[in-house]
Amino acid sequence: MKNTPFLRRVFAIAASGFLVLLAACTTTVDTVEREEPVGTRQEVDDQRITTDRTLGRILEVRGVNEATVSNDLLRVQVELRNTRRGLRRFNYQFEWFDDEGMIVQQATTPWRTLQMEGGEIATITGVAPNPRVTDFRLKLMSGTR
């Protein structure tokens, strides 16, 4: 019982230290952009399958749009926002499909790493491997490295 005030003091110091550490670790990004964007985006209606609800809350998919590059290659751009106050890492991978819904294999389709500061908005892009590609799927997961 005699130790209670001492323990309380230790606990208070530890808690404030933890709060200072927490404050030091949280860095958020402020964003400024044109009120009405000039560029016209060809938005894509998306369907989402969420298996990791935590990731779904942390990473907000703000929009998906597509364009054509090199005359006939599909290019997809996805805008993401880290809803948390601290740095987070994510992994993502694009998969490509032809007009019959069959997957189009590539020599290289690695999971890419994306690092986002708190509140940061980032865009990720993928370019279809060949002109036969008409569709895509984006896979997202919490950062593993």
Next chain:
Amino acid sequence: MQLAIQFTRPLALIRRVLPLAGLGLLVLAVSFGCRSAAYVDPEGPRTIVTLDDINIQDWNQAADVMIDSLLTSAALEDVPEQPSVMAISRIVNNTSLQVDTNMLTGKIRRDLNQSGKVLTTTTIGLGGRVDDPLAESEREYREFMEDRPSEQRRPDFTLSGRIMEDQVRAGRTRQATYIFQLALTEVRSGLAVWEDEVQITKQGTRPAVGW
């Protein structure tokens, strides 16, 4: 009496916590320490990350970014005859590592070939070094037998580049950056029609498996 109470409570606590901690350690040891060899996806996020090497995922990511950039630039489109022909030139390794630059160029070649935008030649190489000597000797044989030059397409573009590294340390934390630079040169004009750079930075105190 008070002293006795103060000593018995922590002891009871320790007695209760110890088995739980032991169990936790056992679970950790089973899941990490006794991990046996297993196959992992080389393009997946669970590969080993080291600071002193260019890991397989680094090559993959660098190649993937370069391919996207090259295809987006439409630099390969501006040729009289489609698809264009590309030859691989020198990729200078300026790192302290002994690496096979084909880890980068091989993936780029395969993906560009599959895109239908460009064909890569295997019978024209830097300093007469060719990837496929049999095809080259067969072409020479045919030229000799038919007594006329073959219709071998010469490259419209060459791909050259450089791999560099930057290593720094602050206390126990080390940081390694590997820089991949590539340039696509149009042979006729000698101008670089596309250039890009990918930087991969890794930081840490010890190697890690990506989970």
